[in-house]
Amino acid sequence: MTSNRSHTPEECSEFQQQLPEFFETGGNLLEHPHLKTCETCSSLVRDLEYIAAQAKLLLPIHDPSPAVWENIHNALAKEPRSGNKNS
Numbered sequence: 001m002t003s004n005r006s007h008t009p010e011e012c013s014e015f016q017q018q019l020p021e022f023f024e025t026g027g028n029l030l031e032h033p034h035l036k037t038c039e040t041c042s043s044l045v046r047d048l049e050y051i052a053a054q055a056k057l058l059l060p061i062h063d064p065s066p067a068v069w070e071n072i073h074n075a076l077a078k079e080p081r082s083g084n085k086n087s
Contacts, residue, residue, distance in 0.1 A: 007038045015041055019048070 015034045022029050029035065029049075035042045 007034070007040070012038060012041055016044070019045070023048070023052075 011034070022032065029045055035045060
């Protein structure tokens with residue numbers, strides 16, 4: 001639980017600039033001393049962790065099958081070309 005200690009914008013800015021590195025290490029970020037006393041940054045980290053967790057739930061994007069590309073190619077081949085002919 002965080003206390004109501006007031007942090008300067010500079011302290012929060014410095015902490016927030018280090019967030020990418022903290023997330024990469026995979027440790028328990030909520031144990032960071034700054035987060036124990038800063039509700040603003042604690043809330044930010046909780047939101048970021050929620051977003052990251054939700055992003056993992058997104059369906060993986062797959063490339064279309066070769067048949068799809070073949071259909072696109074065939075459709076384009078059937079269309080008359082404009083602007084490319086020397087008349």
